[in-house]
Amino acid sequence: MPARSPFAAKAAENLVNIRARRPLVHNITNFVVMNYTANVLLAAGASPVMAHAAGEVEEMVGLAQSLVLNIGTLTDHWVEAMLLAGKRATSLGKPIVLDPVGAGATAMRTAAAARLLAETGIAVVRGNASEILALGDRQGGGRGVDAVHGVEQAAEAAGRLAVRLGTTLAVTGPVDLVTDGRRAVRVANGHPLMPAVTGTGCSATAIIGAFLAVDPDPLSAAATALAFFGIAGEMAGEKASGPGSLMIGMLDALYMLSPEELAARCRISGV
Amino acid sequence: MPARSPFAAKAAENLVNIRARRPLVHNITNFVVMNYTANVLLAAGASPVMAHAAGEVEEMVGLAQSLVLNIGTLTDHWVEAMLLAGKRATSLGKPIVLDPVGAGATAMRTAAAARLLAETGIAVVRGNASEILALGDRQGGGRGVDAVHGVEQAAEAAGRLAVRLGTTLAVTGPVDLVTDGRRAVRVANGHPLMPAVTGTGCSATAIIGAFLAVDPDPLSAAATALAFFGIAGEMAGEKASGPGSLMIGMLDALYMLSPEELAARCRISGV
Amino acid sequence: MPARSPFAAKAAENLVNIRARRPLVHNITNFVVMNYTANVLLAAGASPVMAHAAGEVEEMVGLAQSLVLNIGTLTDHWVEAMLLAGKRATSLGKPIVLDPVGAGATAMRTAAAARLLAETGIAVVRGNASEILALGDRQGGGRGVDAVHGVEQAAEAAGRLAVRLGTTLAVTGPVDLVTDGRRAVRVANGHPLMPAVTGTGCSATAIIGAFLAVDPDPLSAAATALAFFGIAGEMAGEKASGPGSLMIGMLDALYMLSPEELAARCRISGV
Numbered sequence: 001m002p003a004r005s006p007f008a009a010k011a012a013e014n015l016v017n018i019r020a021r022r023p024l025v026h027n028i029t030n031f032v033v034m035n036y037t038a039n040v041l042l043a044a045g046a047s048p049v050m051a052h053a054a055g056e057v058e059e060m061v062g063l064a065q066s067l068v069l070n071i072g073t074l075t076d077h078w079v080e081a082m083l084l085a086g087k088r089a090t091s092l093g094k095p096i097v098l099d100p101v102g103a104g105a106t107a108m109r110t111a112a113a114a115r116l117l118a119e120t121g122i123a124v125v126r127g128n129a130s131e132i133l134a135l136g137d138r139q140g141g142g143r144g145v146d147a148v149h150g151v152e153q154a155a156e157a158a159g160r161l162a163v164r165l166g167t168t169l170a171v172t173g174p175v176d177l178v179t180d181g182r183r184a185v186r187v188a189n190g191h192p193l194m195p196a197v198t199g200t201g202c203s204a205t206a207i208i209g210a211f212l213a214v215d216p217d218p219l220s221a222a223a224t225a226l227a228f229f230g231i232a233g234e235m236a237g238e239k240a241s242g243p244g245s246l247m248i249g250m251l252d253a254l255y256m257l258s259p260e261e262l263a264a265r266c267r268i269s270g271v
Numbered sequence: 272m273p274a275r276s277p278f279a280a281k282a283a284e285n286l287v288n289i290r291a292r293r294p295l296v297h298n299i300t301n302f303v304v305m306n307y308t309a310n311v312l313l314a315a316g317a318s319p320v321m322a323h324a325a326g327e328v329e330e331m332v333g334l335a336q337s338l339v340l341n342i343g344t345l346t347d348h349w350v351e352a353m354l355l356a357g358k359r360a361t362s363l364g365k366p367i368v369l370d371p372v373g374a375g376a377t378a379m380r381t382a383a384a385a386r387l388l389a390e391t392g393i394a395v396v397r398g399n400a401s402e403i404l405a406l407g408d409r410q411g412g413g414r415g416v417d418a419v420h421g422v423e424q425a426a427e428a429a430g431r432l433a434v435r436l437g438t439t440l441a442v443t444g445p446v447d448l449v450t451d452g453r454r455a456v457r458v459a460n461g462h463p464l465m466p467a468v469t470g471t472g473c474s475a476t477a478i479i480g481a482f483l484a485v486d487p488d489p490l491s492a493a494a495t496a497l498a499f500f501g502i503a504g505e506m507a508g509e510k511a512s513g514p515g516s517l518m519i520g521m522l523d524a525l526y527m528l529s530p531e532e533l534a535a536r537c538r539i540s541g542v
Numbered sequence: 543m544p545a546r547s548p549f550a551a552k553a554a555e556n557l558v559n560i561r562a563r564r565p566l567v568h569n570i571t572n573f574v575v576m577n578y579t580a581n582v583l584l585a586a587g588a589s590p591v592m593a594h595a596a597g598e599v600e601e602m603v604g605l606a607q608s609l610v611l612n613i614g615t616l617t618d619h620w621v622e623a624m625l626l627a628g629k630r631a632t633s634l635g636k637p638i639v640l641d642p643v644g645a646g647a648t649a650m651r652t653a654a655a656a657r658l659l660a661e662t663g664i665a666v667v668r669g670n671a672s673e674i675l676a677l678g679d680r681q682g683g684g685r686g687v688d689a690v691h692g693v694e695q696a697a698e699a700a701g702r703l704a705v706r707l708g709t710t711l712a713v714t715g716p717v718d719l720v721t722d723g724r725r726a727v728r729v730a731n732g733h734p735l736m737p738a739v740t741g742t743g744c745s746a747t748a749i750i751g752a753f754l755a756v757d758p759d760p761l762s763a764a765a766t767a768l769a770f771f772g773i774a775g776e777m778a779g780e781k782a783s784g785p786g787s788l789m790i791g792m793l794d795a796l797y798m799l800s801p802e803e804l805a806a807r808c809r810i811s812g813v
Contacts (some may be wrong), residue, residue, distance in 0.1 A: 032576045032592050034303045034344075038469035043514050048469070049373070050303050051344040056379040063376060071648075075595040102591070105605060109597040196797060198580035242794025243585050250514025255467060267614070305574045305615075309740035314785050319740070320644070321574050324617040327650040334647060523784025526738060 006066055007185070007268040011224035012259035014215050019045035023213035024059050026064035027080050027206060028052045030072030030101065033199035036247070037068075040203040043254035044228070046210040052078060057085040065213035066094060068124075071112050072101035079112050083115035086120030095123040095212035095221075099205035103127065104134025117165055123218040126170040126205040129154035136161040158178050159184060166220040170226060172204060178223045185223045189230025191237030197247045206227045225265045235263070278456070282495035284309035285486050290316035293527060294484035297335035298321045298477060299353050301343030301372065304470035311474040314525035315499070317481040320408075329458050336484035337365060339477050340392035340393075342383050353496075365393040365532070366483035370476040374398065375405025386437055394489040395481025396511045397441040400425035407432040421446050425468070426536035429496040430455060440491040441497060443475060449494045459538040462508030468518045475500045488497030498537045503528055527537040549727070552646060552768035554578040554801035556757050561587035565755035566575040568606035570594045570624050573642065573732065575741035578789070579610075582745040585796035586770070588752040594620060597777050602804035602807040606637055610748050611664075613641035621654050628662030637754035637763075641747040643676035644674025656774060659707055665760040668712040670749040671696035678703040692720050709762040712768060714746060722764045727765045731772025733779030739789045746771045750761030769808045774799055786797070 024047045029037060034050055041048035051060045061067055067089040069082045089096050100113035112147070113135055116122065127134065129149035136157060152175035162169045171177045176187040194200045204226060211225035212218065230266035235257065236249030272506035295318045300308060305321055312319035322331045324436060325348070332338055338360040340353045360367050371384035384406055387393065395404065400420035422444035433440045443450045465471045466473040475497060482496035483489065506528065507520030551597055566589045571579060576592055583590035593602045596619070609623045609631040615654035631638050642655035655677055658664065667674065671691035678699060704711045705723035713719045718729040736742045746768060753767035754760065777799065778791030 028474060029574055030592070031302055035306060035469060035577055037301050039514065039518070042467050044470055049345050049376075050301070051373075051377070052344065056345075056377040057346065059377045059379075073592050073594060074598075102593075105591075106598040106601045108595060108601075109694065117669050195695070196584050198584055200575060240794075241791075242797040244790035244797075246792025247581070248515035248519055248790055249512075249791070251515025251518070252511075255513040255515075270740065303571055306740060308578060309574050310785065310789070311740050313740055320647075321572070321615050322644075322648070323615065324650060325614075327648040330648045330650075337703065346565035501585040518569055520783075522786025522789070523782075526786075 005266055006265040007220065007223055008266040010220055011227055011266050014147050014211050014221070014224050015228060015259045015262055017214035018210050021214060022047045022064055023065035023210060024049060024159045025066050025068060025206065025209045025213060026051065027068040028057065028085055029068060029070035029202060030174065032072060033042040033202040036199040037203045037206040039251050040254060041210055043049055044207060044210055045249045052081045054084055057081050057086050058088040061085045061089045061094065062092065064094065066209045067096045067118060067271060068209040069096060070099040070101060070202055070205060071109055072202065074109060074112055079115070082116060083119060086116060090121035092213055095118060095218070097124045097126060097208045097212060098122045099202055100125060100127050100131045100135060101202065103131045104263040108162050110134055114187055115262055117167070122167045122263065123212055124168045124208055124222045125171055126172060126222065129173060132158055132161070132171045133168055151175060168222055170208065170222040172201060172219065172226065176226045178219055178226070180219050183219055183271055185219065185268050185270045187226045187230060189227045189234060189265065189267070191233040193237055193240060193243055193246045194233045196243035202208065223268050226255070227268055228262055276537055276539040278491065278494055279534040279537040281491055282498055282537050283534040285492065286499060286533055287480050289481050290486040292485060293318045294336035294481060295320060295334055296337050296339060296477065296480045296484060297322065297332050298339040298358065299328065299349065299356055300473065302342035303343060304473040307470040308477040309424050311525060312477055312481055312523050314522045315478060315481055323352045323367050324356055325352050329359040332356045332360045332365065333363065335365065337480045338367045339480040340367060341370040341372060341472065341473055341476060342380055345380060345383055350386070352435060353387060354390060358388060361392035366443045367391060367432050368397060368476055368479045368483060370473055371392045371396060371402045371406060371471065373401045379408045381405055385418060388438070392492055393438050394483055395439045395441055395479055395493045397443060397479055397493065399472065400442050401442055402445060403429055403432070403442045406436065411482050419451045420435045422446060439493055441479065441493040443472060443497065447497045449490055449497065454490055456541045458489065458494055458497040458501060459540070460498045460505060460536065462504040464508055464511060464514055464517045467514035494539050498539055499528070499533055501535045502533060522537050546753065547793055547808055547810040549765055550805040550808040551722045552762055553769055553808050554805040556753050556763065556766050557734065557770060557801045557804055560752050564589045565607035565680050565752060566591060567603055567608050567748065567751045567755060568593065568603050568612040568627065570599065570620065570627055571610060571612035571744060575615060575744040578741040578747045579748040581793050582796060583748055583752055585610060585750060586752055589621035594623045596623050596626055600625050600630040603627045603630045604634065604638065608751045609638045610751040611638060611658060612641040612643060612744055612747060614744065615673055616651060616654055621657070624658060625661055628658060632663035638662060639666045639668060639747055639750045639754060640664045640667045641744055642667060642673045642677060643744065645673045645713060652676055653741060659709070664678045664709050665754055666710045666712055666750055666764045668714060668750055668764065670743065671715060674700055674711055674713045706727055709776065710764055712750065712764040714743060714768065718768045720768065722761050724775055724779070725761055727761065727810050727812040729765055729768045729772060730811070731769045731776060733775040734783060735785055735788045736775045738785040761801065765810050770804055773804060773807045
């Protein structure tokens with residue numbers, strides 16, 4: 001068993017605060033995962049709202065404690081809504097997490113992610129290695145929405161890219177890497193069945209949104225969120241008969257997981 | 272155990288008729304809950320259809336026995352489709368139930384709900400207390416899509432509002448209130464885990480749509496539908512390990528619940 | 543127990559190839575089933591991607607091994623995207639499966655299905671009997687999205703229609719019929735609870751998309767896909783307490799089902 005990480009106490013504190021404050025997390029996300037990410041946020045203790053109309057996103061983000069932008073199933077209207085919401089969140093000092101689903105796979109997605117990064121203040125970007133690399137030096141190029149690169153392959157480039165983009169990058173895979181260029185931590189929680197459930201990546205992003213609402217340090221928020229989500233996967237995985245029961249068991253685990261158990265199982269290393 | 276309500280026999284009769292007639296329930300609803308509400312309606316014995324294109328909603332509502340309008344994840348195009356479908360349903364004498372998700376939270380949602388109420392003949396509105404109050408005297412103002420008011424806080428205003436709007440209001444919470452201004456009943460079925468599942472409110476609305484297809488009295492249809500849905504929540508809650516297993520267990524319970532057990536567990540009081 | 547069908551070995555071979563190659567299946571499908579079909583494809587071993595923007599569908603289909611078009615929750619923009627993607631897939635020689643959800647119920651859906659059939663090269667159409675009949679001699683006319691005709695009622699017309707449309711038709715019901723006009727096979731796998739889960743038809747279509755990616759014969763791909771999906775339903779149905787647990791159990795079964803067990807349980811008869 002690894003020694004308890006210095007992030008373990010922070011993870012527990014963040015979870016306590018989410019359950020006490022029930023932060024409103026505004027999501028502009030894709031059609032595939034809307035239901036599951038709303039359920040993931042509710043199970044964790046946050047209050048999700050999904051709203052994407054240009055006519056209301058600025059007002060909604062004003063009510064929210066954080067904003068989640070996800071470019072899966074993107075169209076031009078949605079990019080405009082994301083920019084409106086993102087600019088308002090930036091001017092209000094509310095944290096934003098971006099999920100660049102499929103960046104590198106099509107030009108439209110790569111361009112949308114780049115524009116959101118350039119025009120709004122993104123606190124954290126969460127993606128697989130191919131998606132993250134696609135934001136930078138064009139070494140990306142996913143295959144649909146699944147990664148063709150490993151996390152460790154992307155580690156060095158991610159550190160440089162985080163500095164260049166002025167954001168924190170969370171590169172997820174069997175072991176996750178979170179880096180702001182200055183610091184880098186690895187999160188070793190999770191279960192091998194998780195990639196067999198659609199929306200586990202997108203839901204991890206939404207959970208980072210909830211943690212950003214209570215933790216002002218993006219690196220700490222992202223790492224503790226990924227540990228929390230990964231541990232829920234581990235707990236569900238112990239009982240699951242396949243991806244269906246894992247998906248449902250994760251909602252139960254996110255709801256039942258105590259701050260103490262979160263701290264005890266947290267596998268965050270490095271600084 | 273409370274004495275058997277006079278609505279208990281009506282609840283059983285409505286369920287028998289839904290399963291025998293399989294009413295087609297036309298839903299124009301939000302992206303978050305489309306899958307779950309379709310599954311809820313199927314499990315209950317109804318035949319759901321989701322259609323929102325301006326080019327087909329009038330034709331589809333002509334085939335349906337009732338119409339469900341839900342303004343979560345709204346955009347302008349959807350409001351237009353709801354108005355087209357709602358006006359056609361009104362002229363054909365088909366019952367409509369409205370779910371004003373997030374009314375009071377943003378101006379766009381409050382305005383959309385008001386317009387649907389003004390321009391179509393809504394039989395029942397189902398919402399939480401904040402959403403219902405937002406339809407009336409501006410005491411509303413939700414926080415995202417979750418209530419900041421209690422049902423009993425809203426009871427008196429709801430009675431007056433039902434008269435003014437000429438509709439039946441179903442205000443849901445730990446105990447639900449259904450009132451048309453002249454009559455008021457309370458429904459005490461349900462389970463405390465239900466708000467931890469996204470779309471339970473929206474699904475309750477859809478179930479009211481199915482009951483309206485077989486019961487011409489909006490107050491009776493709404494109250495018996497809420498009892499049915501709440502009892503499914505109780506049955507699932509007895510076995511659930513958290514919100515995920517509750518969500519799935521409710522679909523099983525809606526399918527398995529017999530008319531006799533519905534009548535026996537029904538907790539509707541008042542008149 | 544029926545004698546092992548000549549398709550049994552082919553079914554096992556197709557499943558082995560899907561799991562080995564993880565074909566990218568591009569879906570332009572309806573909002574109700576996006577999450578479930580993505581999960582069904584992942585559980586089966588394929589790699590799903592959902593993309594519907596006119597600006598990226600041609601690029602995405604270029605990356606994919608097959609294309610799934612589904613007209614549930616249709617609007618005009620989506621028809622345009624389907625035509626763009628379908629024409630590109632046709633010119634690239636990539637197989638397309640079409641699900642004409644609700645064809646015959648509204649003029650818009652019937653017209654959209656007809657246009658896709660006329661302007662792109664559809665390898666397989668999967669629908670219920672009413673939907674399939676609506677593509678042909680106007681004997682169709684569903685009731686919402688549920689069938690009012692039986693499969694055997696449609697069998698003769700389907701054979702003629704397959705020839706006229708130059709495609710393979712998969713008409714699903716308690717026993718499925720797959721015909722290209724020259725050959726006809728019946729698939730007797732499945733479970734009576736499956737129609738109580740929304741999206742089982744749409745997911746069967748998506749699974750045909752995955753099988754088309756590894757099997758160049760549309761009739762064989764469709765029949766073996768339907769057997770695979772039906773057996774997963776049988777396995778889940780043995781343990782299910784209702785439609786909710788069936789839905790989730792099917793994802794587990796699709797993931798766990800071995801090629802050997804698929805071959806052993808396969809009930810495909812005819813030529």
